[in-house]
Amino acid sequence: MLKGFPYCGLLFLMLLCRPLPASAEPSLLVRPQAGYGYLDANGGEAISHVGLRVLLPASQMQRYGLEVTRFLPKNGGDFTALGIVLEQRLWECFNMSIGTVGYLDYNGGTRNPFGLMTNLGWEPKSRRGWEPFITYRNDLIFSGKTDSAYSLSVGVSFKY
Numbered sequence: 750m751l752k753g754f755p756y757c758g759l760l761f762l763m764l765l766c767r768p769l770p771a772s773a774e775p776s777l778l779v780r781p782q783a784g785y786g787y788l789d790a791n792g793g794e795a796i797s798h799v800g801l802r803v804l805l806p807a808s809q810m811q812r813y814g815l816e817v818t819r820f821l822p823k824n825g826g827d828f829t830a831l832g833i834v835l836e837q838r839l840w841e842c843f844n845m846s847i848g849t850v851g852y853l854d855y856n857g858g859t860r861n862p863f864g865l866m867t868n869l870g871w872e873p874k875s876r877r878g879w880e881p882f883i884t885y886r887n888d889l890i891f892s893g894k895t896d897s898a899y900s901l902s903v904g905v906s907f908k909y
Contacts, residue, residue, distance in 0.1 A: 776806070776909065777803065778803070778804040778805075778806070778906055778907070778908055778909075779802070779909065780802040780803075780804065780882070780905070781799075781801050781905060782798075782800050782802070782882075782884075782904030783798065783799045783800075783904065784886060784900040784901055784902035785798075785900060786798075786900025786901060787900070788822055788897075789897050789898075789899075790890070790892075790896035791824075791856075794823050794824050795822070796820055796821065796822045796823065796898055797820075797821045797823075797900075798818050798819060798820045798902070799818070799819050799821075800818030800819065800830070801816070803815055803816075804836060810837060810839070811837055812838075813834065813836070814833075814834055814836075815831075815832070815833060815834065816833075816850070817829065817831050820852075826857050828852055828853060828854045828855045828856075829853045829854060830851070830852050830866065830888065831851050831853060832848045832849050832851055832866065833848055833850075834846055834847070834848035835848065838872065843869075843871065843872075844868065844871065844884060845867075846866075846867065846868040846884075847865070847866070847868075848866045848867075849863065849864075849865060850863065850864050850865070850888070851863050852864055852888075852892070855890065855892060860892055862890055862891050862892040864888055864889050864890040865889045865891075866886065866887070866888045866889075867886070868884040868885065868887075868902070869884060870883050870884025870885060870902075872906065878907070879905055879906060879907050879908065880905065880906045881903070881904070883901070883902070883903050884901075885900075885901060886898075886901070887899055
């Protein structure tokens with residue numbers, strides 16, 4: 750289990766709630782996610798993350814909302830990303846997103862820089878009210894010099 754996993758209670762409540770059937774038009778999309786990758790700051794190290802997105806529909810294929818993600822570098826120095834996300838779905842299964850993000854307690858709590866987060870991934874259409882997804886995530890953290898975090902994320906989208 751990932752240390753510092755702050756979303757256990759929220760994930761449990763979401764699993765108890767029944768998502769909408771696929772035929773209904775969702776008014777809220779909740780996306781828990783977890784991933785593993787590489788942070789190139791401080792000589793480079795492995796990094797994992799757990800997060801949650803809450804999105805509202807802008808159109809049938811576009812969404813916007815908020816994301817909070819906790820990054821857990823292997824050598825310590827956990828930090829949190831919090832920001833605004835825009836998502837676009839193409840060809841019924843391709844997902845891409847971009848967001849402006851603040852990185853809280855970055856680099857041992859000495860700084861709170863901002864950055865840019867992007868995702869490219871696969872999200873198959875489901876008729877069950879929830880959809881799995883897998884994405885390649887890239888975070889550019891503007892902290893004096895530009896640090897990058899690259900990771901592979903997996904998760905589930907719940908429609909409410």
